[in-house]
Structure formats: structure tokens, C-alpha cells
Amino acid sequence: MCDSCNCGSGTPIIVKPGPDHHLDHDYGGHVHHLHDLDRGSRSIRVEEEVLGLNNKLAAENRAWFKARGIVVLNLVSSPGSGKTTLLEKTLLRLKEERSVAVIEGDQQTQRDATRIEAAGVPVIQINTGSGCHLDAAMVLRAAEALNPSEHSLLFIENVGNLVCPAMFDLGEDKKVVILSVGEGDDKPLKYPFMFHAASICVISKIDLLPYVDFDVAACRQYAGSINPGLRFFELSAKTGVGMEQWLDWLRGLGGAIGS
Amino acid sequence: MNIVDIACTKATEAGGTAIREIEVEVGRLAGVMVESLRFCFSAVTLGTMAEGAELRIIDTPAEAECMECGTKFAMESCWGRCPSCGSLRLNVLKGRELRVLTITFDE
Numbered sequence: 001m002c003d004s005c006n007c008g009s010g011t012p013i014i015v016k017p018g019p020d021h022h023l024d025h026d027y028g029g030h031v032h033h034l035h036d037l038d039r040g041s042r043s044i045r046v047e048e049e050v051l052g053l054n055n056k057l058a059a060e061n062r063a064w065f066k067a068r069g070i071v072v073l074n075l076v077s078s079p080g081s082g083k084t085t086l087l088e089k090t091l092l093r094l095k096e097e098r099s100v101a102v103i104e105g106d107q108q109t110q111r112d113a114t115r116i117e118a119a120g121v122p123v124i125q126i127n128t129g130s131g132c133h134l135d136a137a138m139v140l141r142a143a144e145a146l147n148p149s150e151h152s153l154l155f156i157e158n159v160g161n162l163v164c165p166a167m168f169d170l171g172e173d174k175k176v177v178i179l180s181v182g183e184g185d186d187k188p189l190k191y192p193f194m195f196h197a198a199s200i201c202v203i204s205k206i207d208l209l210p211y212v213d214f215d216v217a218a219c220r221q222y223a224g225s226i227n228p229g230l231r232f233f234e235l236s237a238k239t240g241v242g243m244e245q246w247l248d249w250l251r252g253l254g255g256a257i258g259s
Numbered sequence: 260m261n262i263v264d265i266a267c268t269k270a271t272e273a274g275g276t277a278i279r280e281i282e283v284e285v286g287r288l289a290g291v292m293v294e295s296l297r298f299c300f301s302a303v304t305l306g307t308m309a310e311g312a313e314l315r316i317i318d319t320p321a322e323a324e325c326m327e328c329g330t331k332f333a334m335e336s337c338w339g340r341c342p343s344c345g346s347l348r349l350n351v352l353k354g355r356e357l358r359v360l361t362i363t364f365d366e
Binding site for chain 1 (some may be wrong): 335
């Protein structure tokens with residue numbers, strides 16, 4: 001089910017972890033009922049971008065973040081690539097050095113937000129209901145409710161899906177696509193839109209490389225053929241291998257507290 | 260879906276009552292399956308002023324320009340290689356369109 005085609009029935013819900021913190025129940029479409037078929041017809045030029053409204057809201061988000069010196073990363077991947085674990089380990093290291101905050105996106109549950117909250121970082125959860133991606137309107141409301149401090153680094157963990165999130169600008173500075181070695185090394189070829197839209201590619205769970213048939217060099221070549229500007233990190237959040245390079249890159253983004 | 264919202268809003272503004280046809284431009288690199296779009300269209304228009312309308316798809320081929328040598332060429336997928344110099348550094352000129360072009364409605 002996918003809310004792009006309105007085949008879903010739910011509405012996105014934005015909540016803080018814990019009971020009874022629903023902030024928003026008012027996101028839905030509208031229906032027109034106007035029928036009068038027995039008159040002449042005419043055509044008009046519309047020339048309107050189908051994603052125009054999302055793009056406009058994303059531009060407003062970007063301006064909102066920029067005015068506050070907030071650097072925003074949109075983390076995208078298929079389900080199970082280890083986004084939340086990578087975030088947990090990253091936040092535990094970074095939170096002492098700079099202000100960080102998280103917007104979590106999932107179809108259902110506050111489980112991820114609860115994990116991030118346990119790491120001691122401000123977090124807000126968006127539940128998209130039947131939706132398969134976050135959009136700029138959801139992020140706007142979540143960001144206003146979360147109200148990240150100035151100069152913070154804001155991570156948006158998108159719904160696990162390598163397809164639709166590629167098309168929806170949230171107002172982020174960069175998309176980070178995460179690909180675990182438990183998946184196929186040819187995923188960049190199968191889901192090229194996402195690898196084209198991203199500027200960073202994290203190859204995760206590399207501690208599993210001895211046990212799986214994942215060719216890192218081939219994966220990088222596939223991804224690089226779709227997006228020659230893609231920057232790679234290879235790491236294991238579990239063992240910590242490769243985490244320093246990733247953290248160093250994050251440390252260099254935007255201004256730290258007090259700068 | 261946004262296509263129906265856009266069409267209904269514009270038709271209402273123009274004094275329309277029922278939409279006969281919606282013309283949508285879909286670039287080949289837009290990431291949109293035209294078959295899926297058609298499949299959904301009749302469902303999402305139910306109960307709207309676009310119920311029963313025809314969905315006309317304008318297919319726009321993709322074109323890219325090589326950022327190394329400037330060659331322009333047709334692209335068939337969202338990655339490719341310059342046919343002249345083999346570079347992967349390409350600027351997509353056309354093919355990402357996803358636009359409602361025209362609507363036809365009863366007055």
C-alpha cells in the first residue's frame with residue numbers, strides 16, 4: 001500500500017515517544033463532489049508539477065533549517081539495513097560534541113523513537129500509517145514540534161524503502177543511502193533512482209563480510225556508475241570498524257555548538 | 260493523488276463541473292510506472308469531479324548532456340555513459356518531467 005496513489009487509508013501521525021503525545025491528526029486529502037455532465041467542454045493549460053507542492057514545502061523547510069544553522073541528513077535505505085543502530089551508535093558518540101536531534105519515520109510504532117530517546121537525544125516519531133515515505137509537509141510539522149536547537153545536526157530516518165523516498169525532497173542538505181552487506185551488491189543497479197538522488201553511500205554491517213557473498217568493490221563500481229559523485233563509507237556500527245571516518249565527516253558538517 | 264487534486268482544483272477555479280480528460284507528461288526518468296498510474300487513476304478519481312475522466316499520458320524521452328565533452332544524446336535509463344567520450348558525468352536535460360499539462364472539463 002502506498003499513499004502516493006491514495007490506495008492507503010491511514011493518515012500520518014506525528015508523536016513523541018511515550019503514551020498520549022499525538023501532535024497531529026490533521027493530514028489528509030479532500031474530495032470534490034461536483035457533477036454536471038450535460039454542457040459543453042473546454043481545455044485549459046495547467047502545466048503544474050505533480051510534486052510541486054512537496055517541492056515548495058521542501059524549499060521552505062530548507063530555508064527554516066538554514067536560518068537556524070541546522071544541518072539535515074535524510075537517511076534512506078531498504079528495511080533492515082541498520083539505520084537505527086547506526087544512528088544510535090553515532091548519537092552516543094556525537095551528542096557530547098555537538099547538538100543532535102532525530103526525526104524518525106516508520107509506518108507504525110514508536111519503537112525507533114524509543115531507542116533514540118534512550119540514547120539521550122531529542123527525537124520525534126512520524127508514523128505514516130499506510131504511507132511508504134516521508135514528505136516535506138510531515139517533516140515541517142515534526143521539525144516545528146521537535147524544535148532542534150540552532151547549529152544542530154538533524155537526522156531524518158526515512159521509512160525503510162529504496163523506491164519512493166528518492167522522489168520526495170524533505171528539505172535536507174544531503175540524502176545518505178545505507179546498504180548493508182546482507183543485501184545484494186547489485187542493489188544500486190536495481191534501485192538506481194535512490195543511488196542517483198543520494199550524495200553519500202554507507203555500506204553497513206561489514207563485520208558480516210566473511211559470511212556473505214557481497215563484493216564491496218563491485219557494489220561501489222555499480223553505485224559509482226549511477227552517481228560518479230557518490231561518497232562512500234564502509235563501517236560496522238556493531239563492532240565500530242569504520243565508524244571514525246563516518247563520525248569525522250559528520251563532525252565537519254556545518255557549525256558545532258558555539259561556532 | 261496530487262494529479263487529481265491539481266486537476267480538480269484548476270477545473271473548479273475555471274468554473275468546471277466534471278473533468279473529461281487529464282493530460283499528464285511523464286518523463287522516462289521520472290520514476291513513474293505508467294501502467295501503475297493508469298491502474299490507480301480510476302480508483303483515486305472515484306467520488307471526485309474527475310470520476311470517469313480519461314488519463315492521457317504524454318511520454319517524454321530522456322536526453323542528457325555529457326559534462327566532459329558536451330555531447331547530447333538520448334538516455335534509456337537513469338544511468339548511462341557518454342557515447343562519445345565514455346564519461347559517466349552527465350547532466351540530464353529532459354526526462355524527469357511529471358506534470359499535469361492540460362485538463363478538459365464540462366462547464
